[in-house]
Amino acid sequence: MFDDLVTRATLAGAGLSLATGPLGCFVIWRRMAYFGDATAHAAILGVALALAMDLPVTLGTLVVALAMAATVAGLATRGWAMDTTLGVLSHSALAFGLVAVSYFPTVRSDLSVWLFGDILAVGRGDLMWIWIGAGLVAALIAWRWQALLTATLNEDLAQSSGLNPARERLVLVIALAVVVAVALKLVGALLIAAMLIIPAAAARWLSRGPEAMALLAVLISVISVVLGLQLSLWQDTPAGPSVIVAAAGIFAVLGLVFGRSRG
Template sequence: MLDDFLVRAGLAGVGLSLATGPLGAFVVWRRMAYFGDATSHAAILGVALALATDLPVAAGTLVVALAMAVTVATLAARGWAMDTTLGVLAHSALAFGLVAVSYFPAVRTDLSAYLFGDILSVSRQDLVLVWGGAIAVAGLLVWRWQALLTATLNEDLAHASGLRPDRERLVLVLALAVVVAVALKVVGALLIAAMLIIPAAASRALARSPEGMALGAVAIGALSVLAGLRLSLWQDTPAGPSIIVAAAASFAVAGLAARFRRG
């Protein structure tokens, strides 16, 4: 079964949804969309680091994404104006990464794969990486769920409960860095944030509880992957962007369904 590239692509996308669903819920609740952009754009700089040091691409991406995530979390804890700071970091990281990658001529023709993903070329080894990373992130979020939720809803309540909101924020940014590293080949640096935000936003329109929203985001993300792959096969369109198109369609349908239910 794993000899079929479409099966591997579908399994990779579904595995990634296990992590992007609950993590995306926290990104939406905390209004961290730009944070996701900054971390994912830094992935291209990680590609350049991997090529320069002969590291695996996933390892280079993880190192740079972790560095960006910790930097942003530290600046947020010190009260920096995060909209402006994240805008500067996101676009600067992407520009530095694109310039650095240009020093490796053999990579220039494959740059679109790093920007938009190449899910149809996922190998068995890639599947192990994606599922291993996704399960690790999902397990971390389940373990810290109540603490993360409390710190997200009310930091004063978190302090009163003996929690440290800064530590919970760090847990989220580390999880985000891992997701960026494993998602690069599936949807690419420019679309990772969309995979985090759109299914979670679609699920929020229908969910009745935080847990329901997280699980709904997993389901919508997985269905978007399968529908996007089907669209790509049918219309011969790029697979990564097709997955995001399917996710955007699910967001529109969820919004209409929620409005109909209220009406």
């Protein structure tokens, strides 16, 4: 049974990596780290609303994450000072979510699961939805890859090429919301952004082009899941944070080895 839990957790982490790898690259290229935090923190409010309306938690988190992402994207197009706005929205969403969850004693007792995740508690049904959600995000990014890349590099160039930068931004917003919904149980609301950013940042040390960076980000993310789960079993540490610790370790090692050669 224990081996079965680890196998499911590894498969869940690998499935999530298919989406977080390439999406994390766009988060870095577009400097959307705080954007990811705001969307992930809003997921806690989605948990409370789903329970209040007797809906599946994944559906509740997806709806709220989409609403938060769309709000942030809309404010960005209107020229708001996004560093301050994102800071306010991110922490306010988390605070509102924690207050709302406090009205549900059963959820309050398991609050650490929603904040930090519990990848070892993933069931077969969860595994199916994780792979479906992550697969859809990966397929969406692959389909819109060139358009997303062009809009990321230069919006004026994208417009002159017949692309709509706002539409490509919406694609990323939808992808981010789906990833938040499927990743909440694995790494928790406080660590989803780390799962997006750290493997992609580590891949940047090794890659020479955007496609290579996306593929390496997926690989590093999968390796982080495997190493993090082994660390969790060895030291009896929380599984979700242990995955992020492993990713941070890989980033540090690659930075020390390859950062000097590039510098």
